[in-house]
Amino acid sequence: MTMKLASRLAAATLAVAGMTAPALAEVDFSGKTIEWVIPFSETGGSAKWANFFAPLLSEQLPGNPTVVVKFMPGAGSTKGANWFQEQEHEDGTLLFGTSGSTQFPYLLNDPRVRYEYKDWIPVMATGTGGVAYINAEDGAKFDGSANNLKDIDFIFGSQGATGLDLVPLLAWQMLGMKVEPVFGIKGRGDGRLMFERGEATIDYQTSSGYLGGAADLVAAGTAVPMMTWGALDENGVIVRDPTFPDMPSFKEVCEATEGCETEGTAWDAWKAFFISGYPSQKIAFLPAGTPQDMVDAYVAAFEAVRTDPGFKELAKNEVGDYPMFVGAGAANAAEQATTVSEEARAHVVDWLKSAYGVTLE
The missing domain is CATH 3.40.190.10 (Periplasmic binding protein-like II)
Known part of the structure; x- marks a missing residue:
């Protein structure tokens, strides 16, 4: 385990364990709009995923802000991910969603990739099929x-x-x-x-x-x-x-x-x-530098969504019957989704070149 992952896991664990009412009361999104950016078009599975969770997140965040899903398609999602890499924390109103199509170019050292997953703060992850x-x-x-x-x-x-x-x-x-x-x-x-x-x-x-x-x-x-x-x-x-x-x-x-x-x-x-690409496929991130109290607020909100009595049945019908991870679980999911063996990577790199003429090295 890398030192950066260990620190992320520790912070995420604290986010779950330390969710006291006074601490979370300091964060208030009243009257604000959260932009949840998806690096794909509005017609795919990631769009449905974010649109499903957006109103649930709004209900649970302090101050009940409006959560708006925005789309930034292009270059197989690397366009949006490269953009997010350059964003700096301002007020906790930016969330970014990735999918396997964002993870795979990162794993394959695709030259279009200018983003680093380890810089981002995962707050929620779900599997899919x-x-x-x-x-x-x-x-x-x-x-x-x-x-x-x-x-x-x-x-x-x-x-x-x-x-x-x-x-x-x-x-x-x-x-x-x-x-x-x-x-x-x-x-x-x-x-x-x-x-x-x-x-x-x-x-x-x-x-x-x-x-x-x-x-x-x-x-x-x-x-x-x-x-x-x-x-x-x-x-x-x-x-x-x-x-x-x-x-x-x-x-x-x-x-x-x-x-x-x-x-x-x-x-x-x-x-x-x-x-x-699938068991830990879709992940919601906050930008690097987001203060811990705001991370805590997002983790608490997603935890409240996950533990709502009606959530499991609602999710099964809308996005499928798959586990949802928050806090330390989301950090573990992000690590799993962005790690493959060198042998697997080398085989796929060779296959891409022979089958489609795609050269990554």
């Missing part, structure tokens, strides 16, 4: 394996191979599928719109995005769910996603598909980036 789906015609050939899909030329709307789309792109290649990405979209919601218009024939959404839009395509018969990426149990084993228990996980589909292996270098690399 993801669902891959295909058009109805090709979906009729899906039998729980990818064996009947290998001769089909699929089109996929992608934000970029170094972001969260890395997980499905690598998974589909491991299954032996021919998926041609069209790079350049600004959010996963834009990928869903390409699919709806028939410009793409395969797509995936994070759980919130799937529940908020793609599930309607399945209900209408224009899309067929293929698999989820799965979830981790307490022993670190990939199991079915609890939000979609009737769908097979990628591990199950891989095991049923000729030539796909759930052990070895490729599997280990995929699993490492899956863990980084």
Whole structure:
């Protein structure tokens, strides 16, 4: 554990343990507006995530400020993250949300990255899942394996191979599928719109995005769910996603598909980036330099959201059935999301170069 992480964990623990009424009473956001900046478009899963939590946060922060979600898409979310890196604390009214598409370029040493996660202060984190789906015609050939899909030329709307789309792109290649990405979209919601218009024939959404839009395509018969990426149990084993228990996980589909292996270098690399990108996927940060009393106020507010009796059922229906972390838990989640082994990183860097001509070193 780094010294900076240790200090972050200690501060976050104090934020939970030391939430006394007099201390929190000193922070008052009455009449203020909190800007929660999301580095993606307003159509994707991160947008739904922030829009879900924003009014709940407003209810619990001292003074009940207005929490407004703003969007800053571009460069696979690195544009917004680079901007946030330059922001300095002023009055506690700036919050920033990241996703796997922000974490992955950081992990891969993408030259566009000018941000440092360890400088930021995590106050809340949640896990998520993801669902891959295909058009109805090709979906009729899906039998729980990818064996009947290998001769089909699929089109996929992608934000970029170094972001969260890395997980499905690598998974589909491991299954032996021919998926041609069209790079350049600004959010996963834009990928869903390409699919709806028939410009793409395969797509995936994070759980919130799937529940908020793609599930309607399945209900209408224009899309067929293929698999989820799965979830981790307490022993670190990939199991079915609890939000979609009737769908097979990628591990199950891989095991049923000729030539796909759930052990070895490729599997280990995929699993490492899956863990980084999903179980601790979405994280809310305050800027560097935010005073401890304001950090405490945010941690207390998110803790109040998490422990509200009706929260779990509400979250399950809106963003999925996944754990929520605050304080020290959020710091641990941020560390997990921004750490992979050198072996996994090297494998993915080589794959990106050979598959898409993406050179990061």
